[in-house]
Amino acid sequence: MQAINLSQLLYKIDETLQSQFGYQTFWIKAEITDVKKYESKRWCFLKLIEKKDTEIIAEMKATAWSQGYVFIEQFERLTQQHFANGLQIICKVKVKYSIKYGLSFDVLEIDNSFALGQIELQKQATLKRLVDESNGQIIKDDEQYFTPNKRLKLPIVIQKIALITAQNSDGQRDFKNELLNNNYGYTFEVDEYLCQIQGDNAHENIIKQFEQIFASNINYHCVAMVRGGGSETDFKPFEQYELAKLVANFHLPVFTGIGHDRNTSIVDLMARQLKTPTKVAAHIVEHNFMFENNLLYQLNQIEQNVHLKIERAKQSIINLKRLLMSFDPNNILKKGYAILKVNNVIVSNPSLLKIGVEIETIIKDKTLKSVIKNINKSTNEE
């Protein structure tokens, strides 16, 4: 039997493939899996698969070298999601064969508009499911979502906060720094519920923290879920149905500051979205300041009313005092008037005065005694 070397056969395969495919390129639609990125080298190894129901019916190794990697970076920038397992993509590939590494595709381009469309479709489907399965509790109105959580009334003053964040993250530091060093000197109690907030299973970790907050029976005033300083692309946990549903129905008001300005995640739509950890803390401080400000205003109003009342009372007493002074006989005598007395009784009825009666005349500083000699009718008597 005559045998040829393995490489000889493989070279033949290589030649056949070269003649068949050469430098041709193809646009194909596939799901990606086994994604391994080498960011420093800007390479990405992956598998392209096609499924029928849940069964994989086609599979091919693929590599995005730096030419294709540019599109992966663009994908992550546009979608704020990792280029990760499970995504449907449309990509331009070239068939590549190596007698050592076998058959694979080189990924040359990725149609990111398709990827974006897919993500948006997925997002809309999740939002629709949230509304449809909420028994009318989650209502969509003009692109706004009204959830039981958003309808919860905030306490007048927020002091006790459950914080969901990643340990030693920028988000944790920024939130606490802004909150605890606030300009008004307000104090807060912050209980931290720490967990991984990025990665494929992050939403499960976050859900566990919400469950712990619920189980604690502690009367928190609100939940702050903050994230910052991590990857710009890992927002996938916040697009998950289960986490979004839990937040939408959570019994405490939830603030989100998950650190992205361009997009709004599904979880953001279900809660009170404030974009960044610092903004969440500032909002809570401001909420409390509104209460204090209102109190100060009320106090000022009371003070003004009291002041006004005192001033009115003072004026009233001054007026009464003036009147009393004008009635004082001593003051009347000073003006030149006199008081007449007969038998030590003040004469208020002049008809009692008769000729020969002894009278006492009291004027300023002196009392005069005299006898009536004559009585004439007063000239100015009307």
Add this chain to the structure above:
Amino acid sequence: MKNKELTFSEAQLKLEEIVSKIESNEIDLEALSIKLKEAKELVKFCEEKLRTIEENTK
């Protein structure tokens, strides 16, 4: 007169009554000095009350 048991408003009312009586000549000259003495005490009482209230609200 036990002014200490009075409130400011009660004292003020009493004062106003005295003034009103004097103005309408309901009080003869004999009784006037007694009423004036009473009124002066009431004024003093009211002024002290006001001072205390003012101090307390500062």
